[in-house]
Amino acid sequence: MxxxxxxxxxxxxxxxxxxxxxxxxxxxxxDNEALAAYKKRKRREQAVDRIQDQIDELKTDINEIKDLLKGLARR
Known part of the structure; x- marks a missing residue:
C-alpha cells in the first residue's frame, strides 16, 4: 500500500x-480482496447468463421438435 x-x-x-x-x-x-471477489462474482453471473441462454435455446428447440412431431402425427 x-x-x-x-x-x-x-x-x-x-x-x-x-x-x-x-x-x-x-x-x-x-482493497484487492474485494476486487478479486467482485471479479469472481461477475464471472459467476456471466456463467449463469450463458447457461440461461442455453436453456432458452434448448426450450425453443424442443418446442420446434414437438411441433414437427405433431405435424407428422396428423398425416
Whole structure:
C-alpha cells in the first residue's frame, strides 16, 4: 500500500473501506480482496447468463421438435 501511496501522492480515506480519493479527485480501490471477489462474482453471473441462454435455446428447440412431431402425427 505504501508503494501506491507514493505514486499517487497523499490519499484521503472515504466512508467506504479500502476506497481512497486522490488529490486530483479520483477514487482508488486499494482493497484487492474485494476486487478479486467482485471479479469472481461477475464471472459467476456471466456463467449463469450463458447457461440461461442455453436453456432458452434448448426450450425453443424442443418446442420446434414437438411441433414437427405433431405435424407428422396428423398425416
Amino acid at each position: 505504501q508503494e501506491v501511496t507514493e505514486t499517487l501522492g497523499p490519499d484521503r480515506r472515504t466512508d467506504k473501506p479500502g476506497i481512497y480519493r486522490t488529490a486530483e479527485g479520483f477514487l482508488i480501490n486499494k
